[in-house]
Amino acid sequence: MGVSFEQARTARPTPEIAPAPTAGSKGMSLKFEIQPATNPASEKERAARLVDPGFGRIFTDHMAVVRYNQAKGWHGARVESRANFPLDPAAAVLHYAQEIFEGLKAYKRDDGGVNLFRPDANARRFWNSAERMAMAPLPEPVFIEAVEQLVRIDRAWMPGGEGSLYLRPFMIASEVFLGVKPSAEYIFAVIASPVGSYFKGGPAPVSIWVSENYTRAAIGGTGAVKCGGNYAASLRAQAEAIDHGCDQVVFLDAVERRYIEELGGMNVFFVFDDGSLLTPPLGTILPGITRDSIIALAKDSGTRVREEAYTIDQWRADAASGKLKEAFACGTAAVISPIGKVCSASGDFLISGGAAGPVAMGLRKKLVDIQYGRAADPHNWIRKVL
Numbered sequence: 036m037g038v039s040f041e042q043a044r045t046a047r048p049t050p051e052i053a054p055a056p057t058a059g060s061k062g063m064s065l066k067f068e069i070q071p072a073t074n075p076a077s078e079k080e081r082a083a084r085l086v087d088p089g090f091g092r093i094f095t096d097h098m099a100v101v102r103y104n105q106a107k108g109w110h111g112a113r114v115e116s117r118a119n120f121p122l123d124p125a126a127a128v129l130h131y132a133q134e135i136f137e138g139l140k141a142y143k144r145d146d147g148g149v150n151l152f153r154p155d156a157n158a159r160r161f162w163n164s165a166e167r168m169a170m171a172p173l174p175e176p177v178f179i180e181a182v183e184q185l186v187r188i189d190r191a192w193m194p195g196g197e198g199s200l201y202l203r204p205f206m207i208a209s210e211v212f213l214g215v216k217p218s219a220e221y222i223f224a225v226i227a228s229p230v231g232s233y234f235k236g237g238p239a240p241v242s243i244w245v246s247e248n249y250t251r252a253a254i255g256g257t258g259a260v261k262c263g264g265n266y267a268a269s270l271r272a273q274a275e276a277i278d279h280g281c282d283q284v285v286f287l288d289a290v291e292r293r294y295i296e297e298l299g300g301m302n303v304f305f306v307f308d309d310g311s312l313l314t315p316p317l318g319t320i321l322p323g324i325t326r327d328s329i330i331a332l333a334k335d336s337g338t339r340v341r342e343e344a345y346t347i348d349q350w351r352a353d354a355a356s357g358k359l360k361e362a363f364a365c366g367t368a369a370v371i372s373p374i375g376k377v378c379s380a381s382g383d384f385l386i387s388g389g390a391a392g393p394v395a396m397g398l399r400k401k402l403v404d405i406q407y408g409r410a411a412d413p414h415n416w417i418r419k420v421l
């Protein structure tokens with residue numbers, strides 16, 4: 036028999052679950068205990084898996100783990116063999132989806148060293164996600180240390196060339212209790228997955244499907260944070276995109292159903308005939324770190340960037356009149372993907388004749404060159420791990 040809502044509500048008042056952030060807790064650091072894997076992949080096995088790693092299918096030998104409970108706060112920081120978590124069937128994450136995650140990459144430089152790109156920004160977004168989901172926020176230095184330690188111990192898994200090591204920090208609610216309330220216990224972990232170049236032979240323009248049946252986020256909801264539930268809710272719309280022969284879905288706002296928000300896992304930019312850029316404003320969309328970096332790089336070169344609402348009807352009209360020159364999606368995984376075609380129930384239209392445009396490609400090169408350490412880093416975005 037389950038627990039009634041009233042029982043759950045009154046069972047254990049837990050106002051201190053997600054302690055109010057203070058400068059002290061936000062800046063707190065922990066020492067990681069390093070326990071190298073006893074049975075890592077052999078050199079031969081690793082080399083074979085790195086030949087064509089794809090995305091998110093193969094994993095390194097280790098993981099970083101930190102635990103939280105109310106008595107100890109964040110504790111037990113370790114880097115250890117990547118292994119299953121023993122999880123009680125009543126663990127809160129399995130029922131009420133208190134889960135958040137991040138995604139960032141480590142890049143191999145030509146001198147053999149390794150760069151992280153803006154891990155502090157991911158740490159801050161993770162903190163914000165935790166707060167929104169009533170989870171215990173993780174101090175920024177612990178987030179960064181966990182990522183760095185994992186990259187160091189698994190450095191042999193760093194792909195060369197245009198490949199990278201995709202890092203996936205995440206946090207789950209692990210308290211064993213069936214009431215609807217914030218969990219009193221959490222597990223934070225980081226795993227790593229070597230990934231190949233997202234596009235073989237250069238970025239291919241993607242086709243996108245405008246979702247008119249499903250929305251992604253409402254004002255006051257969780258659209259601006261990276262919780263697993265957002266992605267679960269997007270899958271039906273993404274499936275609809277695939278059914279219509281498109282690569283990705285683009286969502287409209289949940290109120291008027293006409294303002295462009297973002298793709299299922301990427302932000303979006305528009306390029307106009309006067310050279311200016313437009314991207315939807317923050318609020319219900321994920322504040323992408325690639326989005327923020329593109330805005331900064333474009334402004335550096337004197338390009339006007341507007342963060343303004345833009346409707347699907349205007350997009351169609353601007354594509355037809357030639358006012359719109361390019362559109363592209365952006366995010367950590369693919370960096371920049373040109374958008375070649377937009378499809379919807381009311382008809383399809385092409386952008387830049389369906390080809391990749393020079394502004395998207397120029398910005399992509401600028402960003403990738405900074406990430407791999409091939410260009411100057413005027414904003415101090417790079418953190419050298421090795």
Ligand SMILES: Cc1ncc(COP(=O)(O)O)c(C=O)c1O
Nearest residue numbers: 300301302321323324325366367
């Ligand atoms: C919904 C959504 N929007 C945008 C992005 C792009 O964010 P970032 O540039 O930080 O990878 C992502 C990827 O994390 C995402 O999942």
